[in-house]
Amino acid sequence: MFSRRDIWIGLALVVAIVGVYLGSLALAPTGAEFLGSDAAAGELTGGVPWLEPLFRPGSPELESGLFALQAGLGGILLGFVLGRLTARRRS
Amino acid sequence: MHIAEGMLPPLHCAAWLAASTPFVVHGARAVLTTVREHPERKLILAAAGAFTLVVSALKLPSITGSSSHPTGTGLGAVLLRPPVMAFLGTLVLLFQATLLAHGGLTTLGANVFSMAIVGPWAAYGVYRAASRLSAPLWASVFLAMAVANIATYAVTSLQLALAYPDPTSGLGGALVKFLALFAVTQVPLAVAEGLLGVLLVGFLTRAARPELARLGLLKEDAGV
Known part of the structure; x- marks a missing residue:
């Protein structure tokens, strides 16, 4: 489903995002x-x-934890959806 | 970009709530219609909502020495049209207002108007304009998502300026003051958000090509 070119483009985008952060x-x-x-x-x-x-x-630590919880919930849902789409495409 | 609880005068809170409510109700109906009439789009709908939930929780550092967060509403606007994001964005803002003390219930209408209404519509407008100019999908998505971010903060600046006009320079002076605070901070975040959107749409063009083709984002045989 993903060609070698797709993977390199994806990696380049991740590097660019990390680059913006750094x-x-x-x-x-x-x-x-x-x-x-x-x-x-x-x-x-x-x-x-x-x-x-x-x-x-x-406390600020609890606030950070709650934000992490929100990101985690979203990440689990997003991962589930992308996993379902990938599995369906392969089948 | 979330205006904190109690920071807007009650009259402003009521006005922004009144302005936002029709969009959110329309958005809720759009979500129900999508689920009922296009069940194959449920996963895309869930992806758009989850993406907003994830990225709006990420506080990222900026070159100004402060931190802020992306909005994530541009993606859903491009994929499923802006009304859907009015509803999904409201759910995210409600979650943050009640459980994280980020934003607030009294300022919910104002925050919804900036993040869940203007941001997505600006993204969609830019996406359509870029598409008409035959820009590749990745460029259209990048611009749409970056503009959603910037537009959200521009509206927040306007909302704050209306509530707190500068004693000497008035509304214009206050608007410049708040825009100056947000604008530079948001530029790197808008770039990062645009790149994230390109990454996710690139994935979806491989994993959900039929859905994206039916949504009009790409032809069955087209690339990113």
Whole structure:
């Protein structure tokens, strides 16, 4: 189903994505903490929220874990779908 | 690009909710119609939703020293048309607002409008324009996905500027301020998102060629 050329193109795309990631890290200002731009925009408004979230993760680690959970759930579903499509095509 | 809970005035929250609701209802009907009338598209539908769920959870570093995340809504817009993404994007935003405290319920309408409505429609418009100019599929997909990302953040900037106009330079000054914050941060992320989209569509052109042909993305004998 996938030719050698397809695989090389796929690998090149993965390398390019990793390159963008590493390039961003390399070009960022020294000592950058990579805080979320959403939070930065919130601070820029100078506004005070009139309502707090119903649920707030207790720590940054828990928040990161929940984001990882979301990515994991999506990854499992995406992997399942791509696996089904591949298996169907082969059969 | 998610505006946090309580950060928009109540009147703005209500207005953005009112603006978004018809698109989301229409999107829900589009999803039901797709599932009922084209059951062979269920896997593509699931792939579009899963892709948005994955990439919108990835906080990536940017050259400005801050981090942000892709939106992933451009892919579904290209594959299944923008209304479908209005609904799927809303589900993702609801998940993040309730379980991750990312975004919020009061700002859901505004966030839906930027990420699940304007982003996908901008992506679809660019995809159609590029296709009409006979651009190859990979280039059309790349541009569509990158533009979905940038358009989402541009609308978020407008929403924030409307809520928080600059005391001296007004709406225009505030818009420039927020665009300046997001624009440079988002460019590398938009590029990465475009590359991810090309990777996934390239896979789908091999694994789901009949579905993509029926969706009008490629001819049975065409390449990427």
